[in-house]
Each structure stands twice: as C-alpha cells, then as structure tokens.
Amino acid sequence: MHKGKGMKFVGDSRITTDRKPNVPKDYSEYPGRTEAFWPNFLLKEWLVGAVFLVGFLCLTLAHPSPLEGMADPTNASYIPLPDWYFLFLYELLKYEFASQNYILMGILVLPGIAFGALLLAPFLDNGPGRRPHQRPISVGMMLLALASVIWLTYESAANVDWESRAEANKPIPPGEQAEIDTEHAGYAVYENSCLSCHGDNLQGGGAGPSLIGIDKSAEEIATIAKEGIGSMPPDQFAGTDEELEQLVDFIVSVNEQSEE
Structure with missing residues (x-):
C-alpha cells in the first residue's frame, strides 16, 4: 500500500498490469470469413454494379420505354396505369x-x-x-x-395489351395532326357517339384506337360503327341512318385530309 497526497492505492494480484491497445485482429486470423473493404470487397461490388448497369442499358436499347401523348384532362376514357x-x-x-x-x-x-x-x-x-x-x-x-x-x-x-395501348396513345407530331372541321355535320354526331373513346381529334384514347390513317372504306366504317370490332362492342352507335352517313363522311374526310 502506498500513500500519496492523501490517496491510498491498493494492489490486487488478480488484476493484470499489462495493457493491450484496442486494435482489431488482423484479417489473416479469420480465413474465409471476412476480407478487406479495400480493394477486395469494393471491387466485387463495383463489378456486380457494372454488370447490372450494362445489362439494364442493353435492355433499354432493345425495348425502349413506350411514350404516350400529352396528358389530356378532358379525355375521360383514358385509363391511367402505374409504372x-x-x-x-x-x-x-x-x-x-x-x-x-x-x-x-x-x-x-x-x-x-x-x-x-x-x-x-x-x-x-x-x-x-x-x-x-x-x-x-x-x-x-x-x-x-x-x-x-x-x-x-x-x-x-x-x-x-401494351403494344396497342402505346400505339393508341403515342405522341402525334404537330405536322401530322389532322385539322378537324368542327363545322362538318358529322362532327356533332362524332362528338356525341365517339369522342369519349377516340379523342377530340380522332387521335385515340385509353379505350379506343386512333381513327386517323385507318385503311377502311366508308361501308366498312359504317359496319364497324354498328356491329363493333375487336374490343369495341356492338351497338355503340345509336343514331339514325342519316347521322351514320354524316359520321362516316366526317371520318373519311379527316383521313383524306391527313393523307394530303
């Protein structure tokens, strides 16, 4: 027991006097269980990330993401889908x-x-x-x-049907957009019977394809309006024969204009 400035120190033989620094063991003491962060682990992570990035870029080149037209708040037939x-x-x-x-x-x-x-x-x-x-x-x-x-x-x-959806909703360049004659007698019929599915400019929407550039005769268009086709059910048009004739003439005139 030693005295010094009013303090007493007691020695205990059970407590070692050797002090070891708090240093972790070397990696060589854990063979096969761990590895150095640099460069071993970081290099593996980089290689995996590089392979994934190259694969992802190849996928985007092979299958580009389909772009749709500008959002139209007036198109009530459009069905939005999440990513x-x-x-x-x-x-x-x-x-x-x-x-x-x-x-x-x-x-x-x-x-x-x-x-x-x-x-x-x-x-x-x-x-x-x-x-x-x-x-x-x-x-x-x-x-x-x-x-x-x-x-x-x-x-x-x-x-x-992702391809049909992308085709129906693809952006239309300004130079390819048809000018719609709203004064045409068939436009009012189209507005009441077809606009909700095929859009205000016949460009198509979420429920119906574009009516611009279709390779159909006037008789075929009239038959489709009455009997339907594909996902379009029959009896969608409930107007008179005169209104049907006006509607068909309107659609044909728009397509003739777009071809010029």
Whole structure:
C-alpha cells in the first residue's frame, strides 16, 4: 500500500498490469470469413454494379420505354396505369377483399402489414447464423413477399395489351395532326357517339384506337360503327341512318385530309 497526497492505492494480484491497445485482429486470423473493404470487397461490388448497369442499358436499347401523348384532362376514357414497379399494388386493388367497400384494406392495411413485416424481419430472426436455413423467418418472409410481387405483377401485365395501348396513345407530331372541321355535320354526331373513346381529334384514347390513317372504306366504317370490332362492342352507335352517313363522311374526310 502506498500513500500519496492523501490517496491510498491498493494492489490486487488478480488484476493484470499489462495493457493491450484496442486494435482489431488482423484479417489473416479469420480465413474465409471476412476480407478487406479495400480493394477486395469494393471491387466485387463495383463489378456486380457494372454488370447490372450494362445489362439494364442493353435492355433499354432493345425495348425502349413506350411514350404516350400529352396528358389530356378532358379525355375521360383514358385509363391511367402505374409504372411497372407498382403494378402489383394496382393488381391487388382488383380483388374483392381489397376494393370497393374494403378499399382501405387494399391501399393501407395489406401493404402496411407486408412492408412492416419486412422491416421487422431482422429483429424477429436475429440469430448469429447467416445461411438461409439458419434464418428461416427472414428467408420465409422474403420469399413470400417476392413470390407475391412477381405473381401480382405478372397478372397485371398479362391483362394489358401494351403494344396497342402505346400505339393508341403515342405522341402525334404537330405536322401530322389532322385539322378537324368542327363545322362538318358529322362532327356533332362524332362528338356525341365517339369522342369519349377516340379523342377530340380522332387521335385515340385509353379505350379506343386512333381513327386517323385507318385503311377502311366508308361501308366498312359504317359496319364497324354498328356491329363493333375487336374490343369495341356492338351497338355503340345509336343514331339514325342519316347521322351514320354524316359520321362516316366526317371520318373519311379527316383521313383524306391527313393523307394530303
């Protein structure tokens, strides 16, 4: 026991006097379990990112994103669709338990439970193991979420004719836009019977294709107006024969003008 300035120090043989600096062990002491961040780990991350970026760029060159025309707030027939990464939520709203009277279930409750479960997965399964079979809860929840997203996205995309939609809604250059004669007798008939599906300039919309540049005779146009074609149901036109003749003459005149 030593005295110094009123303080007493007691020595204990059970406490070592050697002090070791708080330095982590060298990577060589963990063979096969870890690696240096620079350059080993960072180089692998960069290579994976580069491969993904090149693949993504090739995909965009092979299949460009279809562009649609300018937004038209007066076109009530246009059916908006979310981007591809939200199609699974869009498809979810088509089910009876997530739509109409249960719409809150589809837009809040089910997505909230799904994303909340993914956030809680690391805390529910916090074992030391990193292999999939050692983390059954986290792996199971992730596989369930991945399968659900893939299936809902596939179901949503399979029910949309993307090529026809892109063709119907593609931008029309100003030089190719037909001038519509609103004074034509058939324009009033078109406005009452066809405008909601085919647009105010016959450029088409979400429910109907463009009527400009169609390779149809006057008789064929009249038959389609009465009997329908493709996704267009019959009996869409309910006017008189005189009004049908005016409508056909209007559509033909617009197409003749666009060819000039």
